[in-house]
Amino acid sequence: xxxxxxxxxxxxxxxxxxxxxxxxxxxxxxxxxxxxxxxxxxxxxxxxxxxxxxxxxxxxxxxxxxxxxxxxxxxxxxxxxxxxxxxxxxxxxxxxxxxxxxxxxxxx
Amino acid sequence: xxxxxxxxxxxxxxxxxxxxxxxxxxxxxxxxxxxxxxxxxxxxxxxxxxxxxxxxxxxxxxxxxxxxxxxxxxxxxxxxxxxxxxxxxxxxxxxxxxxxxxxxxxxx
DNA sequence: TTTGTATATTGCAATATTACGATAAAAATC
DNA sequence: GATTTTTATCGTAATATTGCAATATACAAA
Numbered sequence: 001x002x003x004x005x006x007x008x009x010x011x012x013x014x015x016x017x018x019x020x021x022x023x024x025x026x027x028x029x030x031x032x033x034x035x036x037x038x039x040x041x042x043x044x045x046x047x048x049x050x051x052x053x054x055x056x057x058x059x060x061x062x063x064x065x066x067x068x069x070x071x072x073x074x075x076x077x078x079x080x081x082x083x084x085x086x087x088x089x090x091x092x093x094x095x096x097x098x099x100x101x102x103x104x105x106x107x108x
Numbered sequence: 109x110x111x112x113x114x115x116x117x118x119x120x121x122x123x124x125x126x127x128x129x130x131x132x133x134x135x136x137x138x139x140x141x142x143x144x145x146x147x148x149x150x151x152x153x154x155x156x157x158x159x160x161x162x163x164x165x166x167x168x169x170x171x172x173x174x175x176x177x178x179x180x181x182x183x184x185x186x187x188x189x190x191x192x193x194x195x196x197x198x199x200x201x202x203x204x205x206x207x208x209x210x211x212x213x214x215x216x
Numbered sequence: 217t218t219t220g221t222a223t224a225t226t227g228c229a230a231t232a233t234t235a236c237g238a239t240a241a242a243a244a245t246c
Numbered sequence: 247g248a249t250t251t252t253t254a255t256c257g258t259a260a261t262a263t264t265g266c267a268a269t270a271t272a273c274a275a276a
Contacts, residue, residue, distance in 0.1 A: 111260075111262075133263090133264085135264095161266050163267080184273065185273040
């Protein structure tokens, strides 16, 4: 089929899955890393940093935006992107909780 | 095409992308949550916990195993699964570093 | 040895993702 | 206004993912 059965899972499960799915591609990880490489937001130039064609990069940026992982503001004929800190925190919080629960567990 | 161009990215980028990709499905998030719900490893019964057919669950377990996120040991005719703490820590470490770098940044 | 239980594999259909060329849109610059 | 620069969208091909029925495998118990 190819379509995910989201309706059977909780909102939280779907939310975390959407965030991790959006990060589940090396190009999108590379974009995130580039966006934190400077002290300000990154205006333009993202395409030149990646080994992919411009439409492909644009598509990856769109997916990160859809997952609310990055924000883009139009600045002249360039677009300034930065990471949405809140979404990163959501990921950290979620997996920290899991790690905490794992401390009290014994694996066979 | 559909095939990811992994060869253009760093090992670390590919590693994180593989981990997040494996977690990028609500069923696999639900499996992880079920595996931390008890104090021991979970032996059998995973299929009954999910709203999906047995082959589908088996496939999701396989993907989590391939990403080294869970470990399974055969115990009679059941299989005992538990989470690989190290992989969860890898995720936490990676995104904590990103969050730290974000603290020193100003978004436009 | 047969039966039951738990999990894996195979094969397939439906859909999603990845990637890119061509083209469009929007703004700056000449 | 024409040109350049930057990003988005469209269309399309190749491949991947999701999900399940059917079947296989492996072990336990009767």
